[in-house]
Amino acid sequence: MNRFALAHARTIADAAARATTTVADAMTAARSNATRPASLIKAGGIDVLDLMKENLLAPDMLVSLRDVAGLDTITEAPDGGLRIGAMVTLGALAAHDMVRRRYPALAAALAGAASPQIRHVATLGGNLLQRPRCWYFRAAAFHCLRKGGGHCFAISGESQYHAIFDNRPCAIVHPSSAASVLVALDAAIELVDADDTIRRLPLASFFVAPGRDTERENDLRPREILTAILLPPPAAGLCTAYLRQGERSAFDWPLAEVAVALVRNEESLCVHAVIVLGAAAPVPYRAQAAEAALLGRRVDDNAARAAARAAMEGATPLPRNGYKLPLFEALVHRAIMAAVAETL
Ligand SMILES: Cc1cc2nc3c(=O)[nH]c(=O)nc-3n(C[C@H](O)[C@H](O)[C@H](O)COP(=O)(O)OP(=O)(O)OC[C@H]3O[C@@H](n4cnc5c(N)ncnc54)[C@H](O)[C@@H]3O)c2cc1C
Ligand code: SF4
Missing domain, CATH: 3.30.390.50 (CO dehydrogenase flavoprotein, C-terminal domain)
Known part of the structure; x- marks a missing residue:
């Protein structure tokens, strides 16, 4: 693992301005021997630090979102839905009274994810943006399609944890447990860039299938912060x-x-x-x-x-x-x- 600096952003614009790139773009740039420094967002740090320990990523700086006010709150929206800050931890969300009463499937998905220790630190935003767990992708020795290589090792290899649908040319499964249930609930997301420009879109359309691009799992842009996940009010009888x-x-x-x-x-x-x-x-x-x-x-x-x-x-x-x-x-x-x- 490389030496790196740790910065604490105070505002969303500050975080977006300091984080030069996304993890997917940093991994692509590293392969082309680009020498420009990379600074990346850190939320709970579970996945980004895993990637660094796996020698797949070597940023110069991590920009922590921990001190950015307002990202770790859950508030009722004017339409009766819920606005969940991207820094809310999986544990806090699973235990939240309104989530348990009105969106019990979401509470169940989060309560069963990972382990109590991880849920205490991991955030909803980071969970949606974590990179896939394919063991070939996670092993530096395998230069597979998702890392810019020419071959998917899983399709003809150890495929027991891989996809059964849409599994060409890359057979990853999406790693986020929150994603499935949030898509079922028709959630949207909010992204903000360094100029404070807000982008809102349905969560389902944020994800990128390998047929479109094999090197990224979502449409997060450089210098963009995922600020919130927006749940519509539950329909009558849902x-x-x-x-x-x-x-x-x-x-x-x-x-x-x-x-x-x-x-x-x-x-x-x-x-x-x-x-x-x-x-x-x-x-x-x-x-x-x-x-x-x-x-x-x-x-x-x-x-x-x-x-x-x-x-x-x-x-x-x-x-x-x-x-x-x-x-x-x-x-x-x-x-x-x-x-x-x-x-x-
Ligand atoms: C043993 C183990 C078991 C697990 N089991 C499960 C499971 O069952 N289900 C499941 O869903 N997950 C599981 N996980 C994964 C874990 O939940 C995720 O790694 C974690 O949720 C990531 O959240 P984080 O806040 O730590 O993200 P980080 O590691 O901090 O960030 C992840 C990525 O998102 C980017 N990022 C984070 N927040 C933002 C933001 N607000 N704006 C822009 N970019 C951002 C970072 O740059 C990074 O690329 C497991 C992990 C482990 C180690
Ligand atoms: S499934 Fe995707 S990430 Fe895994 S080896 Fe194949 S191309 Fe790489």
Whole structure:
């Protein structure tokens, strides 16, 4: 790990001005032997310091957001939704009363992520922006496609933790547990640059699939700070669930995760269905065939099973991750039944 300076920004504009580049751009620039100094944002530091310890990143400076006022608050928005500062920790968010009452699937996703120690430090913004956990990507010896090489080692190699959908030319799974459930809840994000220009966009459209660019997972621009995650107010009758399955119950990323958001009308027919699979594809994956299987139907066990089967339509498992199909199918079925069993 290289020596580096640590700066503490006091304002968003200060942070945006001091952080010269994004982690993805810094890794690309390092390969081209660019000598210009790189300074990067640090939130909780869990992922950015991991990348430095893995010798994948050697910034001259980290710019901490810890002292920037207002980034670690959760406030009710005028429309009844929630504004979550990007520096709110996963632990604080999971324990927040309003989140637990109004967005229980989000609280469940965060309460199960990583470990208590990590949740105490890791922030929601950093969680959404962490880089993938593919073991070839994390090992400096493998110069794979995502690091500017010409080959994906996972597709023909050790693919057990990789994507079953949209897994060409790169088969990463998106690493953020928060992302799946936030997409299911139709969250938006707010980004601010050094000139105080604000950019708001749906979280779902912020993520970048490998077909568009193999070297970045999102559309964060240099000198831009993710300031907040914006949740719309829960629709009347909204019921949600989040379930995950991993090899271990803590201190690990999941093998499969499912977030469900449903609304039923007075006749108990499903009028809104969003089903998002995490650890399934390079970006949070909308299981649209499963959603279509529920719309207009009474959500009972048969409908949930049919939707779960439909969720696996179009899967292209790799040689070592076919086990994920029955795993996801079971989780989708259970998550739908858990959502309709929930009363807001
Ligand atoms: C053992 C282990 C198990 C884990 N299990 C899970 C799991 O189950 N689910 C899960 O989702 N995650 C899991 N994680 C990942 C962990 O949750 C993330 O590494 C963490 O959330 C990153 O947050 P951070 O605040 O530490 O980000 P940092 O490491 O500080 O930053 C991450 C990236 O985001 C950038 N950044 C951060 N905040 C901003 C901002 N506001 N504006 C602009 N750029 C910013 C940084 O420059 C950096 O590139 C696990 C980690 C470990 C070590
Ligand atoms: S899945 Fe992506 S990150 Fe992993 S080896 Fe293949 S190209 Fe690299």
